[in-house]
Amino acid sequence: MNRQSPFFRLLKYMRRYKLLYACLIFTMIVGTALDLSIAWFLSLITNAAVKGEVETWPILIFLAIGMIFFIALFSYLDTYFKQKASLNVRNDIRLDTLNHVLRLPQSYYDKNHSGELLSRFTSDNQAVGEASGHIIMGLLKNPLLALCAFIYLLNIHWPLALISISIGPLMILVGKLFGEVMRKKSIILQEAMGKATSFLQDVLGASVLYKVFGLEKKISKQYQQYSTKISEIERSQGKIQGSANAVSASIATMSFMIAILVAGFFVAKGNLEVGAMAAFIQLMNYLVQPFSQLPGLWSSMQQALAGAERIFQIIDSPKEYEKLPEQGRASSFGTLTVSNVGFSYTKSENDMALRNIHFCATAGQTIAIVGGSGGGKSTLFKLLLGLYSPTIGTIEIDGRCEESMGLRKYRDYFSLVPQESILFTGTIRDNILDGNFMADETSVINAAKKANAYNFIMTLSEGFDTEIGERGSRLSGGQKQRIAIARAILRDAPILLLDEATAALDNESEKIVQDALAKLMVGKTTLVIAHRLTTIQNADLILVMENGNLVEQGTHNELLLARGRYHSLYYAQLEGEEVTEKILMDT
Numbered sequence: 001m002n003r004q005s006p007f008f009r010l011l012k013y014m015r016r017y018k019l020l021y022a023c024l025i026f027t028m029i030v031g032t033a034l035d036l037s038i039a040w041f042l043s044l045i046t047n048a049a050v051k052g053e054v055e056t057w058p059i060l061i062f063l064a065i066g067m068i069f070f071i072a073l074f075s076y077l078d079t080y081f082k083q084k085a086s087l088n089v090r091n092d093i094r095l096d097t098l099n100h101v102l103r104l105p106q107s108y109y110d111k112n113h114s115g116e117l118l119s120r121f122t123s124d125n126q127a128v129g130e131a132s133g134h135i136i137m138g139l140l141k142n143p144l145l146a147l148c149a150f151i152y153l154l155n156i157h158w159p160l161a162l163i164s165i166s167i168g169p170l171m172i173l174v175g176k177l178f179g180e181v182m183r184k185k186s187i188i189l190q191e192a193m194g195k196a197t198s199f200l201q202d203v204l205g206a207s208v209l210y211k212v213f214g215l216e217k218k219i220s221k222q223y224q225q226y227s228t229k230i231s232e233i234e235r236s237q238g239k240i241q242g243s244a245n246a247v248s249a250s251i252a253t254m255s256f257m258i259a260i261l262v263a264g265f266f267v268a269k270g271n272l273e274v275g276a277m278a279a280f281i282q283l284m285n286y287l288v289q290p291f292s293q294l295p296g297l298w299s300s301m302q303q304a305l306a307g308a309e310r311i312f313q314i315i316d317s318p319k320e321y322e323k324l325p326e327q328g329r330a331s332s333f334g335t336l337t338v339s340n341v342g343f344s345y346t347k348s349e350n351d352m353a354l355r356n357i358h359f360c361a362t363a364g365q366t367i368a369i370v371g372g373s374g375g376g377k378s379t380l381f382k383l384l385l386g387l388y389s390p391t392i393g394t395i396e397i398d399g400r401c402e403e404s405m406g407l408r409k410y411r412d413y414f415s416l417v418p419q420e421s422i423l424f425t426g427t428i429r430d431n432i433l434d435g436n437f438m439a440d441e442t443s444v445i446n447a448a449k450k451a452n453a454y455n456f457i458m459t460l461s462e463g464f465d466t467e468i469g470e471r472g473s474r475l476s477g478g479q480k481q482r483i484a485i486a487r488a489i490l491r492d493a494p495i496l497l498l499d500e501a502t503a504a505l506d507n508e509s510e511k512i513v514q515d516a517l518a519k520l521m522v523g524k525t526t527l528v529i530a531h532r533l534t535t536i537q538n539a540d541l542i543l544v545m546e547n548g549n550l551v552e553q554g555t556h557n558e559l560l561l562a563r564g565r566y567h568s569l570y571y572a573q574l575e576g577e578e579v580t581e582k583i584l585m586d587t
């Protein structure tokens with residue numbers, strides 16, 4: 001865990017752009033000098049006017065034009081550099097966040113909502129960008145401007161200068177007090193926003209469900225609660241910000257009033273030139289303005305640092321890989337051995353999702369995993385894929401466990417066709433190529449043909465370039481499965497995990513997908529989670545799982561002869577299917 005404060009960690013990102021920040025400091029210094037030059041110009045013009053020096057006017061006009069030009073130029077450069085610095089830092093942090101997120105273990109995703117993660121990429125990232133641009137430069141420029149204005153004021157009239165500067169400590173105290181409160185509120189606000197984003201993400205990704213179940217009102221009410229909470233926090237932030245502004249503005253106005261009353265008094269007594277008073281009033285603005293802006297900037301910085309803290313929390317979470325791994329594929333495979341494996345999600349002995357699992361799969365074999373709901377079938381897959389490590393026991397491939405060969409190399413042995421095909425937004429070709437980025441067009445076409453997907457792809461107007469929509473929403477269930485199978489074919493890994501890949505399909509679609517799967521399974525070691533026991537009669541080994549235990553294992557015939565759990569499951573299912581068929585025939 002990195003214990004450095006979020007501010008110092010942010011500085012590290014900013015240090016990558018030293019030249020840019022050097023330019024910003026340069027524009028800041030020139031900008032400050034240009035600000036002060038206005039006060040000087042004001043005193044010059046007032047004194048010339050009071051003394052009736054008309055002949056100096058051409059020089060004054062020339063000076064004014066020069067000042068306008070430089071003020072415009074440096075104002076542009078200042079904004080440009082700030083924006084550039086801020087965007088660079090934002091971009092670096094965004095990429096580092098993603099590169100870390102991609103290496104987070106599965107347990108992180110199981111515990112945290114993806115919407116929460118998303119908000120770190122959006123609102124938190126934006127706040128951090130602002131901190132590294134206009135906020136930090138504001139925090140530097142304002143004290144510099146105040147200091148220079150003070151030195152100038154000292155030159156004009158030191159007692160007045162001291163009256164004017166008395167505002168400083170008070171303003172800083174105000175900033176500190178309100179800034180800390182704002183920071184705490186910001187953390188609460190970002191958390192509330194994260195929850196609202198997670199909720200929205202769930203809802204917007206499930207439009208069919210809320211339409212069918214008529215959940216619109218319920219969802220609207222729920223969102224109203226999230227939204228109201230956000231508004232309440234923002235309102236209370238507004239009150240704090242308003243109070244901070246009111247306190248600092250009244251302190252600033254009060255000291256301004258005192259100073260000009262005293263300055264006017266000195267002019268009336270003949271101790272101060274009128275031009276000096278004009279310059280003084282302008283300089284007072286430069287002294288007051290920074291002090292009135294500093295509390296606001298300080299509290300914005302605190303808010304941004306709260307965002308940075310949330311981002312760094314992710315970056316500090318334990319990761320699976322040191323570097324982003326490369327896609328690869330294992331070329332040879334002999335035996336997969338699962339020895340006395342036990343596993344608990346909560347790391348508690350009393351809460352084991354798997355107990356004492358042991359079996360062996362050799363090259364080319366098909367192993368079916370069956371059993372009741374919650375039996376531990378998917379958990380076993382997660383362990384096989386290296387998403388979780390066994391709490392007890394070992395999983396070895398050709399005598400080597402995941403720790404000894406490295407997680408990426410271990411995962412290279414596997415390919416997966418999940419229960420619900422997971423496809424990415426993009427084209428059909430992009431999705432198939434995810435199996436192997438290096439594959440050429442012919443391999444993509446062959447994989448699609450083997451997966452029984454080629455014909456339907458060619459009926460689409462854009463063919464392989466067809467955009468499939470969010471998670472493949474423009475494709476049917478069976479089409480998505482076949483794209484997922486084509487992807488697995490291209491991956492060509494020696495061990496194939498199938499998770500009830502045809503459970504959600506109708507008969508015809510199931511046949512096409514089953515046929516594609518049969519071609520995918522050729523020459524592979526396949527582990528298949530199956531609910532339809534009739535589809536796995538030819539499996540080399542059937543594992544029957546109940547409540548995390550491996551209660552039986554053997555071939556279909558062996559298990560039927562044993563008349564145990566498999567026997568009852570098999571006949572219960574057969575009877576169920578016969579009854580369904582009879583009902584269908586009667587109707």
Ligand SMILES: Nc1ncnc2c1ncn2[C@@H]1O[C@H](COP(=O)(O)OP(=O)(O)OP(=O)(O)O)[C@@H](O)[C@H]1O
Binds near residue numbers: 373376378379
């Ligand atoms: N991420 C998780 N955190 C905690 N417990 C979990 C997690 N995933 C699953 N479990 C628990 O582990 C047990 C086994 O679940 P698993 O999903 O492996 O069963 P399954 O046999 O695949 O069930 P089904 O056939 O219904 O999909 C269940 O009691 C479940 O509640």
